[in-house]
Amino acid sequence: xxxxxxxxxxxxxxxxxxxxxxxxxxxxxxxxxxxxxxxxxxxxxxxxxxxxxxxxxxxxxxxxxxxxxxxxxxxxxxxxxxxxxxxxxxxxxxxxxxxxxxxxxxxxxxxxxxxxxxxxxxxxxxxxxxxxxxxxxxxxxxxxxxxxxxxxxxxxxxxxxxxxxxxxxxxxxxxxxxxxxxxxxxxxxxxxxxxxxxxxxxxxxxxxxxxxxxxxxxxxxxxxxxxxxxxxxxxxxxxxxxxxxxxxxxxxxxxxxxxxxxxxx
Amino acid sequence: xxxxxxxxxxxxxxxxxxxxxxxxxxxxxxxxxxxxxxxxxxxxxxxxxxxxxxxxxxxxxxxxxxxxxxxxxxxxxxxxxxxxxxxxxxxxxxxxxxxxxxxxxxxxxxxxxxxxxxxxxxxxxxxxxxxxxxxxxxxxxxxxxxxxxxxxxxxxxxxxxxxxxxxxxxxxxxxxxxxxxxxxxxxxxxxxxxxxxxxxxxxxxxxxx
Amino acid sequence: xxxxxxxxxxxxxxxxxxxxxxxxxxxxxxxxxxxxxxxxxxxxxxxxxxxxxxxxxxxxxxxxxxxxxxxxxxxxxxxxxxxxxxxxxxxxxxxxxxxxxxxxxxxxxxxxxxxxxxxxxxxxxxxxxxxxxxxxxxxxxxxxxxxxxxxxxxxxxxxxxxxxxxxxxxxxxxxxxxxxxxxxxxxxxxxxxxxxxxxxxxxxxxxxx
Numbered sequence: 001x002x003x004x005x006x007x008x009x010x011x012x013x014x015x016x017x018x019x020x021x022x023x024x025x026x027x028x029x030x031x032x033x034x035x036x037x038x039x040x041x042x043x044x045x046x047x048x049x050x051x052x053x054x055x056x057x058x059x060x061x062x063x064x065x066x067x068x069x070x071x072x073x074x075x076x077x078x079x080x081x082x083x084x085x086x087x088x089x090x091x092x093x094x095x096x097x098x099x100x101x102x103x104x105x106x107x108x109x110x111x112x113x114x115x116x117x118x119x120x121x122x123x124x125x126x127x128x129x130x131x132x133x134x135x136x137x138x139x140x141x142x143x144x145x146x147x148x149x150x151x152x153x154x155x156x157x158x159x160x161x162x163x164x165x166x167x168x169x170x171x172x173x174x175x176x177x178x179x180x181x182x183x184x185x186x187x188x189x190x191x192x193x194x195x196x197x198x199x200x201x202x203x204x205x206x207x208x209x210x211x212x213x214x215x216x217x218x219x220x221x222x223x224x225x226x227x228x229x230x231x232x233x234x235x236x237x238x239x240x241x242x243x244x245x246x247x248x249x250x251x252x253x254x255x256x257x258x259x260x261x262x263x264x265x
Numbered sequence: 266x267x268x269x270x271x272x273x274x275x276x277x278x279x280x281x282x283x284x285x286x287x288x289x290x291x292x293x294x295x296x297x298x299x300x301x302x303x304x305x306x307x308x309x310x311x312x313x314x315x316x317x318x319x320x321x322x323x324x325x326x327x328x329x330x331x332x333x334x335x336x337x338x339x340x341x342x343x344x345x346x347x348x349x350x351x352x353x354x355x356x357x358x359x360x361x362x363x364x365x366x367x368x369x370x371x372x373x374x375x376x377x378x379x380x381x382x383x384x385x386x387x388x389x390x391x392x393x394x395x396x397x398x399x400x401x402x403x404x405x406x407x408x409x410x411x412x413x414x415x416x417x418x419x420x421x422x423x424x425x426x427x428x429x430x431x432x433x434x435x436x437x438x439x440x441x442x443x444x445x446x447x448x449x450x451x452x453x454x455x456x457x458x459x460x461x462x463x464x465x466x467x468x469x470x471x472x473x474x
Numbered sequence: 475x476x477x478x479x480x481x482x483x484x485x486x487x488x489x490x491x492x493x494x495x496x497x498x499x500x501x502x503x504x505x506x507x508x509x510x511x512x513x514x515x516x517x518x519x520x521x522x523x524x525x526x527x528x529x530x531x532x533x534x535x536x537x538x539x540x541x542x543x544x545x546x547x548x549x550x551x552x553x554x555x556x557x558x559x560x561x562x563x564x565x566x567x568x569x570x571x572x573x574x575x576x577x578x579x580x581x582x583x584x585x586x587x588x589x590x591x592x593x594x595x596x597x598x599x600x601x602x603x604x605x606x607x608x609x610x611x612x613x614x615x616x617x618x619x620x621x622x623x624x625x626x627x628x629x630x631x632x633x634x635x636x637x638x639x640x641x642x643x644x645x646x647x648x649x650x651x652x653x654x655x656x657x658x659x660x661x662x663x664x665x666x667x668x669x670x671x672x673x674x675x676x677x678x679x680x681x682x683x
Contacts, residue, residue, distance in 0.1 A: 043571055044596030089596045125595070131648050132593060136577035138646035140567060145636040147567070148554045150285035152536060152547035154327060156340035156494040159349040167359060167367070169428060173437055175364035176372055179384055200433035203374045203419030206406035245410050246375070246417065263410040273533050278556045281535035281549040284493060285557060298556050324482050326490035340490040347487045347507045348494060 045093030046129040096122065201237035202246075209247065209262045217249070217258035275299065276315050283315075284327075289335035312336055363393045367402065371424070371436060375406050375417035394418070402427070484508065485524050492524075493536075498544035498635055521545055542634030542641060572602045576611065580633070581648055584615050584626035603627075611636070 042048040100119055143149045209215055220238065221231055238260070241247040248263045278298055283290060292305055295312075316329040319338075327338045340348055359367070366389060369381050378389050397403045402424040408414040420433070430436065487507055492499060501514050504521075525538040528547075536547045549557055568576070575598060578590050587598050606612045611633040617623040629642070639645065 043574060044594055046595035093595065125593075128593060129595065132574055132577050132581070134649050135581055135646065136570065136573040139577050139580065139637070140573050142637045142639075142646070143551060143554070144567075145548075145638070148558065149551070149638055150281065150549040150554065150557045151496070152284050152493045152549075153287045153496045154284050154338040154340065154493045155289075156348045156490065157342060157345050158352075159345045167364070167428065169430075169437065171359075171364055172368050172371065172428070175361070176368035178361070179365050179369055182386060197432070197434045199372070199374050203406050206375055206417065206419065210407055246407060262407050277533050277535045278553060281553045282557055282560060284536055284547070285549050286560065287496065290560070294560060297559050324486050326486045327493060338493070340494050344487060344490045348491055350506050351491060351495065351499070351503060 043133075045090045046126060047133070048090075049093070050126060050130055050133070197233045198236045198240060201234050202241050205234075205237055205241060205260075206246065206262070209260060214259050214261045217260055220260065272311060272314075275303075276311055276318070279311060279315055283329065283336060283338050286337070289332050289337040291335035294335065359396075360393070362387075362390060363396060366393050367397055367420075370397075370403050370418050371420050371433065374419040374433075376419075377409050377415035377417055379415055381418075481520060481523075484512075485520055485527075488520060488524060492538065492545060492547050495546070498541050498546040500544035503544065539638070540640055541638060543631040546635075548638075568605070569602075571599065572605060575602050576606060576629075576633075579606075579612050579627050580629050580642070580645060583628040583642075586618055586624040586626055588624055609636075 042051065100122060104119075145151055205220060208220070217238075221234055223231065226234070238247070238249070242249055245263055248261050249258060250261070251258045279295060282295065282298055286294075292308055295308055296303055296305070312329065319325060319327060319329055325341065326344060327340055329336060329338055362385075365385055366381055369384050370376055373380065373384070378394065381389050394403070400423075401421055403418050404421050405416040406419045407417045409417055425432065488504060491504065491507055495503075501517055504517055505512055505514070521538065528534060528536060528538055534550065535553060536549055538545060538547055574594055575590055578593050579585055582589065582593070587603070590598050603612070609632075610630055612627050613630055614625040615628040616626045618626055634641065634644075
């Protein structure tokens with residue numbers, strides 16, 4: 001149990017070879033065999049820098065330059081085999097620190113403005129990162145639905161209201177095209193708008209005859225309302241109905257009214 | 266915060282658990298809510314009380330019921346109609362057979378079932394015809410005077426309304442035969458219309474044409 | 475069966491809908507509950523009444539709250555301890571890396587992966603992004619018009635709902651450094667002095683090595 005407690009502590013305080021990182025790493029040098037520890041403990045070089053600044057009051061600029069450079073190169077050489085893509089972030093940071101350092105070593109023009117401080121960019125990044133890090137902690141502390149917030153989810157008997165299928169013109173056309181394709185080997189048709197009108201009138205006339213049993217021929221035409229094309233269509237429909245044997249056309253004598261009935265034979 | 270050491274507090278916890286659980290809670294589930302040991306009899310009594318509390322509400326929406334796998338709150342049956350409006354079922358689609366049958370009736374009306382079968386090459390499912398009739402998209406307009414007097418089907422006004430058509434003539438013309446052995450020149454009404462138009466045109470005194 | 479023609483009945487229907495819906499209900503959702511036309515103002519008034527009715531209960535378990543995508547009933551926070559005993563395998567909390575990524579997207583949205591990497595100083599794990607997208611907490615809202623057209627990420631309404639927030643403005647305030655990491659503003663002259671000393675040091679080192 002004691003061991004467990006120590007291990008838990010080690011998880012929060014990074015340890016290398018069982019030794020807590022307290023003074024480490026003054027020179028920002030991470031021994032390659034400890035790299036894994038760093039990668040797991042810190043969320044990246046910014047995080048590591050923040051840790052060193054906050055916990056150990058590290059002055060990141062008080063680093064022996066020659067030593068850092070030498071270690072940096074050795075580091076790259078030893079790192080070939082390890083998680084290079086992750087370590088690259090650390091290397092980039094080292095390079096950035098070296099750049100800052102070297103720029104500070106250069107003699108500066110006399111009219112140097114404060115924002116030209118080579119450290120300004122690093123400070124900005126550190127501040128922004130720390131703000132995000134704190135925000136992430138606060139976000140994590142918010143109650144989460146399903147974890148510490150339970151939402152109402154009672155039951156109700158769903159009434160299945162069968163909704164009528166929606167049919168679009170495209171659906172209908174596609175279906176008709178299918179029928180035509182399959183029927184093409186034994187029939188041929190030319191279906192135009194006009195023929196459709198005739199067939200529609202055939203249905204209408206049949207409906208009327210069904211309701212009234214017998215109708216006078218002239219009653220099927222509305223000469224006032226229908227234009228000539230429609231009257232012609234209506235007439236064609238009657239002829240078609242007669243041809244298909246669906247209606248019977250009768251006339252008692254010449255010039256007497258013509259009657260239409262549904263063919264009952 | 267409250268201790269679950271008296272029945273009122275236990276009822277509050279039970280109510281919250283039952284209202285937030287997506288599945289019914291068994292007695293064993295509910296016993297797990299409390300750190301203290303509770304008799305199942307006590308729990309049953311509390312559930313009965315809770316049930317009655319809700320029944321006694323002046324304007325109530327939910328009831329506590331026992332189902333096979335445990336207890337749950339459910340909306341009163343008379344509210345189901347309203348609640349179902351929140352997530353209406355997606356309208357289902359007609360089968361290919363139904364769509365083809367409908368198309369044949371629309372383009373070839375009036376037709377018998379035999380006509381449809383001949384065109385589609387397969388028997389027509391009576392359910393399909395019933396389905397379309399129940400929708401009030403097709404109806405019987407007569408019988409063909411042949412042996413058996415088969416019903417003649419046609420599309421209705423409702424069909425035209427539902428497809429937003431003024432008349433069947435608004436249906437797209439289909440002359441799509443992949444191969445036509447020969448093209449029969451049938452006199453079409455369109456031709457007649459044109460002819461009449463031509464006559465009118467001439468009557469108007471345009472002698473130039 | 476009841477007609478929803480008075481406010482009491484409407485409140486009953488609203489209560490049932492809100493207690494049974496696993497997701498928050500928007501005003502538009504709730505308007506769909508009623509066949510009659512209802513003003514949004516009326517609906518808001520009813521919701522306020524309902525909220526107060528529940529607050530006024532002698533022994534209450536749930537509260538009506540408004541979150542980003544609408545209204546919902548949720549168990550009072552103090553009951554969470556009890557309710558959490560029901561399902562020990564609750565959704566786990568995210569890793570620090572995931573939470574930092576989420577925080578950047580939440581506070582700086584819309585952002586690209588490059589922006590996140592720049593801010594955190596490390597490469598973004600694609601699994602982290604996928605995890606957050608699968609939870610429906612973030613999604614792609616567009617592309618930045620730069621070479622490569624990288625995706626722009628933003629947080630979703632579900633993210634706000636799940637964290638019990640009405641809008642992004644309700645996110646905890648961002649804190650910046652209370653104290654600067656480099657406290658002392660070094661005068662230019664000292665810098666120069668230090669620099670010269672450093673150069674000496676370096677020169678010594680270089681020649682030795």
